[in-house]
Every structure is written in structure tokens, then in C-alpha cells.
Amino acid sequence: MIVNDFKQELLTAATKDDQAALEAVGWQVVDDYLRTLTKQQWQIGDLEPFADLWYDKAPDAVINAARECMRAGASNGWRPRAGQLAPYFATSQSTKQNATHPTQTPAALALATKLRADGQPICDCTPNSTQLYPTTGLMRCPHCGGLDAGQVEDAMKAAA
């Protein structure tokens, strides 16, 4: 129940705008960041919805998500609402922690599997010169148009 105690402590501090208590739980940096993010007035209790939704995230992760949200223009230049941060936790996690190579994403492998099943050939040019097509993550040979043997093999393994 440590998490719930932490959440309660954080929520109480956020609701009261109690800076000492926020500092004690490590969230004063989040309060400072959000407070100065735009010229909009920051009122007592404004931190509370952020604390309520994101208490289990590291303060740095909350700040990063808010920064990414602003950068993406998702809040039209206004301070993001707590719920608007959700997709930006996902992106920062997937790019930092388990960066999947674009040719190895589930979508790219599924596409390779499908095209192979549709009867598309595998490139056997020498030397092998398949290239990454960034929008789909698919590898193809610019000479024969064939699929990449390695990627097709990876796709079969992923599907098995």
C-alpha cells in the first residue's frame, strides 16, 4: 500500500499547493515546470489532476511528457490538461527504453509476412542491396523489387 500512501500524500500536497510537501514527494519540480509552461495563471489545485493521473510516473517523465505535448502543439499552445499527456508517456518510453528498429516493428513484420504470403519474391541479387523504406519499415530491393530475406525470416519467427 506504499503506492497509495504516496498518492495520497502527493494529492494532499497538490490540492493545498503545499510546496514543502510537494518537495518532500519530489513533485515540486513538476509544479514549477507546469506553472511556468505558459503565461496562463496557475491556481491552487491545478496540479491535482496531474497528480491524480500520473502519480506513478517519475517527476522527470511527467515534465518530459508535458514538454513533448507542447512541442507537438497538441494543446494549441495552452498548458496541457493532465489527460493530454498520455500519448507522450508512450512515445518517450518506446523511443528511449526499448527502441525497436523500424524494420522490426510488429507492423513492418506483419507487412513483410503478408507480402510474402501474397507471393512476392525475395531478393536474391548479389550483393544483397535491399533498402529500408522508412514509412512502412519494409525492406525492399530497388533493383528487383524483392523482399529482404532476413526481414522475411524475422517475420516468420515473430509469427511462429
Ligand SMILES: [Zn+2]
Ligand atoms: Zn534484388
